[in-house]
Amino acid sequence: MGASASATQDLGMPAIYLHILAELLKAIGLDERNLLLRVGLDPVRLQSTDVRVSHAQASEFVTRAIIESGEPGLGVMLARELKLPLHGALGVAIMSSRTLKDALDLMTRYLTLRAPNLSVSCREKGGAMHYTIVCDGDPGPLKGFIMDAMLFGCVFMGTQLIGTAITGAGILRKGPEPSYFHRFRQSIVIPVDYGSQEDALVVSHAALSAPIRFSDDQLAQSSRAQCEKALKQLNENAGFDCRVRRVIETSHPFPPKLARVAATLFVSERTLKRRLQEENASFQSLVDQVRLDRARELLTGTNMNLNQIADVLGYADAANFTRAFKRWTGISPSQFRGLERQSSGMVLQAQTPAPA
Incomplete structure (x- = not known):
């Protein structure tokens, strides 16, 4: 018997599968981006192989996809696109x-x-x-x-x-x-x-x-x-705080309001706060964790300027983003980007063979 998880745990679905389904919808003429946004999902985040989507949002997206496309055979169509490397x-x-x-x-x-x-x-x-x-x-x-x-x-x-x-x-x-x-x-x-x-x-x-x-x-x-x-x-990430974080990670607009996350998880705002408190977490701390992770990704993996990154992360301007990042890490975003690029350059130099 394979390891299984109950539906109540909601361990999330790999986001890449929804991305593939969205591409199928696009191919048959449906506005897949509009559909994702209506479900509260960020189309860009779904392309990550490490992100998981909450069961509730995945189910809503698939249900709407079948209804709005008028194609009951979407499951077979998805099956044809499931190349093995997509499964991590x-x-x-x-x-x-x-x-x-x-x-x-x-x-x-x-x-x-x-x-x-x-x-x-x-x-x-x-x-x-x-x-x-x-x-x-x-x-x-x-x-x-x-x-x-x-x-x-x-x-x-x-x-x-x-x-x-x-x-x-x-x-x-x-x-x-x-x-x-x-x-x-x-x-x-x-x-x-x-x-x-x-x-x-x-x-x-x-x-x-x-x-x-x-x-x-x-x-x-x-x-x-x-x-x-x-x-x-x-299995260790089966707690309620991880369920909340999954919704935050894939949400559009970002960051999501507490009320939106609570509704997605079918609980009241009060219950969401209480259950997070029981796990020594808070909604704002989870938002900040996701913001920091995404900030690091954008600073190291893109050439976006600080104003652009601040906008993606839901800050009014670069100054607010810089203050938050410095509070989390002790250094400014620009310093972090410089250190990361310097480190990457040193690794690349070490890996480059010396001329004969």
Whole structure:
């Protein structure tokens, strides 16, 4: 059984998946930026591989995307775009595995890292392994989208791993075949059977031994260690303060008002303050943490001037930003940028081989 997290913990969804979905919406003519902003999400922040979006905002965005696009097959469309490197350390670990079975074992153990509301159980039946996907909690009308993205994503990624369709594999789905599926059936290169008792990927023992074409034992070991570390960190970040911080990190406009964050998390402002206090945190301290992290990113990774950075971080002017940054770090933003560039230059110089 894979590690799982209850829906009430809300460990967040990797923002990159919503970014990919937004790009799909753009391709079919929907104003994806307007939709993200209406949900309170910053389109730029979604492109980060390290950011996670709250379950509530992710669900609202997906629901509106399906309704406003009029495309119930968005889950299948998303599945086709899920290239393995997008899945972080887990994607790298899977790509560097020896066999398809090793890759599926990794998915079973670490799926929580990429989809906290899903878990996997595997069992042998009829000469094949059944990898059954279960939703923790009730996702309601989004269940079809989630299962489409997950199971059909496995099909497309399996082809990426071994270079061809998985012979001896199939998909089982609960319920009747949806009316939209006929439009996608031809692109699903393995059999799909609806009306089953489970949502599962079924793989024969022979297919499980198929070699992965990117196999790399050393990389597999190091990336698996990263997955273990990330899983531990994710479970440690299950507190209410982390849920609040996730909303703050991805919010537009930034910083968000306390009332907006409370509404996103379905609690009152008073309850939000009380629960943060119970965890020795405050809303303003979390805003400041996010501001400092983003300030460092912008100072080291861009050439934006201080007025531009101040505007992005929600300050009236550069002077207010400078005072806050100096209070947090003891030095001015300009000094910080200079020191970071000096440090980067020293590292680059040390790595450059001397002329022969």
